[in-house]
Amino acid sequence: METIIFHPEKDTNAIAEAAAILRRGGLLGIPTETVYGLGADGLNEDAVRRIFEAKGRPQDNPLILHVPDAGWLERCCVDVPETAYALAEKFWPGPLTMILPRRDCVPLRTTGGLDTVGVRCPDHPVTRAIIQAAGVPVAAPSGNTSGRPSPTCARHMMEDMMGKIDGIVDGGDCAVGVESTIIDLTVQPPRLLRPGGLPLEELEAVLGTVAVDKAVRQKLADGEKAKAPGMKYRHYAPRAAVTVVTGTPGRSARWIRAHLPEKAGVICFDEYAPLFAGHIVHRLGAADDKLAQAQHVFDALRTFDDTDVEAIFAQCPDESGLGLAVSNRLKKAAGFHTVDVSPLVIGFTGPTGAGKTCALRALERLGGLVLDCDAVYHELLRTDEALRGAIAGAFGDVFAEDGSLDRQKLGTVVFGDPAALETLNAIIYDRLPRELRRRMDGSDAPVVGIDAINLIESGLCGMCRRTVAVTAPPEVRVRRIMARDHIPEDYARLRVQAQKDEKFYRTHCTDVLVNDCADAAAFEQRAYRALETILKEEQA
Numbered sequence: 001m002e003t004i005i006f007h008p009e010k011d012t013n014a015i016a017e018a019a020a021i022l023r024r025g026g027l028l029g030i031p032t033e034t035v036y037g038l039g040a041d042g043l044n045e046d047a048v049r050r051i052f053e054a055k056g057r058p059q060d061n062p063l064i065l066h067v068p069d070a071g072w073l074e075r076c077c078v079d080v081p082e083t084a085y086a087l088a089e090k091f092w093p094g095p096l097t098m099i100l101p102r103r104d105c106v107p108l109r110t111t112g113g114l115d116t117v118g119v120r121c122p123d124h125p126v127t128r129a130i131i132q133a134a135g136v137p138v139a140a141p142s143g144n145t146s147g148r149p150s151p152t153c154a155r156h157m158m159e160d161m162m163g164k165i166d167g168i169v170d171g172g173d174c175a176v177g178v179e180s181t182i183i184d185l186t187v188q189p190p191r192l193l194r195p196g197g198l199p200l201e202e203l204e205a206v207l208g209t210v211a212v213d214k215a216v217r218q219k220l221a222d223g224e225k226a227k228a229p230g231m232k233y234r235h236y237a238p239r240a241a242v243t244v245v246t247g248t249p250g251r252s253a254r255w256i257r258a259h260l261p262e263k264a265g266v267i268c269f270d271e272y273a274p275l276f277a278g279h280i281v282h283r284l285g286a287a288d289d290k291l292a293q294a295q296h297v298f299d300a301l302r303t304f305d306d307t308d309v310e311a312i313f314a315q316c317p318d319e320s321g322l323g324l325a326v327s328n329r330l331k332k333a334a335g336f337h338t339v340d341v342s343p344l345v346i347g348f349t350g351p352t353g354a355g356k357t358c359a360l361r362a363l364e365r366l367g368g369l370v371l372d373c374d375a376v377y378h379e380l381l382r383t384d385e386a387l388r389g390a391i392a393g394a395f396g397d398v399f400a401e402d403g404s405l406d407r408q409k410l411g412t413v414v415f416g417d418p419a420a421l422e423t424l425n426a427i428i429y430d431r432l433p434r435e436l437r438r439r440m441d442g443s444d445a446p447v448v449g450i451d452a453i454n455l456i457e458s459g460l461c462g463m464c465r466r467t468v469a470v471t472a473p474p475e476v477r478v479r480r481i482m483a484r485d486h487i488p489e490d491y492a493r494l495r496v497q498a499q500k501d502e503k504f505y506r507t508h509c510t511d512v513l514v515n516d517c518a519d520a521a522a523f524e525q526r527a528y529r530a531l532e533t534i535l536k537e538e539q540a
């Protein structure tokens with residue numbers, strides 16, 4: 001079969017001719033903002049059958065219907081809920097597919113035998129014009145041969161479909177690069193079946209709670225049923241075996257470099273490409289540019305097939321925003337073969353005089369990296385212009401001539417004024433976590449201790465998998481701080497009374513270490529054993 005390539009920006013008849021192919025039951029490669037689709041008249045059983053043949057797609061894997069606007073929902077679906085219109089109003093045209101009850105005119109062949117149908121309005125002016133001109137909802141799976149990475153440019157589409165279909169419309173590179181987000185609106189709460197070009201967070205902002213289907217993050221067991229039939233198939237897979245490395249970018253890059261076999265290829269963030277000189281490298285985009293990563297992920301997976309690499313190692317973004325879709329595509333390409341190089345993060349807190357320092361020493365002996373939040377904060381006060389600016393903006397000039405913070409000046413403003421103290425804390429805890437993450441990323445320690453007096457109150461506990469409180473009976477602490485800080489008993493007692501009691505720590509922390517040992521060495525040994533147990537529990 002001869003495949004006609006249409007160039008709608010040059011050829012004014014392209015849209016009408018492409019629409020005519022759809023009307024007469026032919027197959028047409030169409031550009032969308034997500035990926036290229038392999039389109040046909042979704043109400044014509046014969047045309048739909050040919051889609052499955054051209055892709056080599058299993059018959060039970062349903063197709064998505066593409067419509068030019070929300071007004072077409074009633075033509076394809078029944079019992080359309082208000083939420084569907086609310087989502088369409090906010091996100092269409094765009095990378096969102098809604099699963100709704102099927103209207104009888106939609107053949108079961110299109111829906112893979114299901115009583116529901118997926119509908120979406122693509123954000124590509126040429127394709128919407130073609131669908132409008134054809135006058136039928138267009139069934140279109142991604143235009144790849146079944147199992148291969150989805151096409152994100154006309155060249156990919158030609159690679160897979162040249163000679164097999166009637167035409168391909170060249171609409172340029174896809175702006176999003178990963179397929180649409182699929183939300184099932186026939187269940188309560190609505191369920192995310194496939195992460196895609198519309199971030200989960202944006203759906204949650206409209207729908208409230210959204211359930212995330214298990215198949216999004218892990219491989220289904222044999223015989224387990226996928227809610228989106230397409231999620232059960234091995235997908236996007238290059239010929240070479242893929243290993244996905246999760247964890248912050250510096251850590252995953254260093255891990256790959258240390259474990260890279262000779263004939264292996266790498267998919268990495270731009271910043272880390274120089275680490276892999278001598279290997280075939282495909283860049284995803286900058287580590288913090290998830291849109292670029294989405295745009296490049298399929299091309300990266302695809303082009304390895306033209307090489308002789310025997311294994312592929314890929315860096316993986318975190319799951320926020322478009323990261324969930326990018327990481328899902330990489331993990332599917334890897335058959336969910338992943339290595340997580342994130343450290344175990346343990347928070348340490350407790351009242352003064354209890355022995356936190358001994359516990360942190362024990363953690364270091366176990367190979368841990370300790371991050372002292374107080375010290376990090378004071379370093380940021382000297383070096384972080386954004387933090388200094390925010391403090392100056394809120395409290396005036398509280399910095400001394402030499403640039404250091406005038407603690408007394410700031411202290412007189414914030415202590416005794418709860419609102420001012422809250423403002424200061426908000427500024428600090430906006431900057432501190434990212435600095436802590438930066439330091440964790442710079443280290444390969446398998447476990448990190450975050451040392452913070454106000455671990456719980458500050459919310460820093462949210463970064464921690466476990467939270468360890470070190471406490472001791474008040475009388476013991478009074479004696480210890482008298483000896484340590486050379487202060488009179490009355491004053492020591494006041495300091496101890498001003499602090500949170502043991503009940504607070506028992507309520508808020510995952511683990512409590514009570515220091516009633518005779519000396520520091522004995523307690524350090526007790527802490528060592530307790531931490532060893534925690535590490536074992538977390539490895540299991």
Ligand code: TXA
Pocket residue numbers: 032034035036037038061062063064097099111114116117118120122140141142143178179180181182193194227228229230231
């Ligand atoms: O961005 C996209 O959605 C692209 C472009 C071309 O629009 N299309 C696309 O189609 O990705 P496809 O066929 O490659 O993926 C459709 C996915 C499959 O996993 C399929 O199982 C699921 O949607 N799906 C379709 N209809 C469904 C239904 N009624 N219930 C559950 N899952 C459905």
Ligand code: MG
Pocket residue numbers: 141142150
């Ligand atoms: Mg597909």
